[in-house]
Amino acid sequence: MTRIVADLDRCVGSGQCVLTDPDAFDQSDEDGTVVLLQDAPADDEAWKRARIAVEICPSRALSLTE
Amino acid sequence: MTAPALQTTRRCPYAPPDEHTRIRDTESGISQVTLPSGQVAWALGRLEHIRAVLTDPRFSSDRQHPNFPRLTREQPTSDLMRPSIIQLDPPEHGPARKAVVGEFTVRRMAALRPRVQQIVDDHIDTMLAGPRPADLVRALSLPVPSLVICEQLGVPYHDHEFFQSRSSALLSRAVTAEERRQAATELRDYLKNLILEKAADPADDLLGRQLAQGNDPEDVLSLAFLLLIAGHETTANMISLGVVTLLERPEELTALRDDPTRTPLAIEELLRVYTIAEFANSRVAVEDVEIGGVTIRAGDPVLALSNAANHDPSAFDDPEEIKLDRGARNHVAFGFGIHQCLGQNLARMELQIVFDTLFRRIPTLRLATPADRLPYKDDAFIYGIHEVPVTWEDPA
């Protein structure tokens, strides 16, 4: 099953993913890095948002994997 | 053959300089230009190439590198302080950014909203009580972000005239090398004193917390310098440009006023079309890299023409049109890659509160000088407007 994967080493805490889908992404208060709230989008709309987040993440920290 | 000079002025406020568009639309989208420093740099005009370069570790942000692109004739003032986070490459960059970016998360910015709302309301009250026309730049655009970043950092706002004049000198093309260096030195000395005081007695503000975490005061100084300059000029310019743009589009403004949930997307579009920090994304290659069929050699300076890229027709439909509901968030107005603007969500929040509040509270607001006769900042490294005279009717 396809899932969202976040690479915390790459993440620079821009928060672009949180703006894209606050139900799926949050940021750590400590160092601003991404916290995945959901790694399996529930519906097509959520998938669309996940793909946008992957595209606009500035550090290429997000990906979709099988 | 010598490379043509880099064009730095716009014919139209919301279009890239013509020469940048021309470079973008060449077959490779890449061309050599001569910078004001005399350096010959690769200029990149396409969004796809810029995103590739800014995420590729083979391009360095080290401003001490002799070939790092310079937009001024003189040597950079980076010898005055330690390199700040925007000058660091991996592996040093990640830990340094993570030590501060927690201060700028989306959630932290949301928590700041009530205070920013109050600051905006206070400044609108003062403007409404004063003479008409008022200069929006002095009444609102500059003081709001300036006060917000001062409170956040823990810099006394009553010194704002001092640091505002220094930071605008640093961002101006119209000052001499000596003036720019002096401005940087004065601002550094001011912040150095402040940080020494804070080190002795750390307050609960961003700089105090950085010191309390055990960060070296010299590094906190570089961070303070960066955030103070970046934190007010840029947002101030976006406020001015955004207000003018919205006043020129009464129907769309009404739609926004009726439905403020549309404001965030309108802000993304304004960020895209104006790309005010269009010269802020430079790198130097540290290995040979092929981009778009062009080989960039190790040691070559590279300049991302981010304004041209934000109007790239292969990435945006009808890129020259301002469509406030476009919904495109793949622009590079805040840069891209690991150095993407640290304060972007602070800027977004401030812009949202200013636009929503200003147009709700002063529905009759209008320009007192036609938009095409305003003094746009063709003489600065960050685009904007020097002065925006506005007026309004008495409430009925």
Ligand code: SF4
């Ligand atoms: S968009 Fe990318 S860099 Fe930004 S917080 Fe999310 S994962 Fe991190």
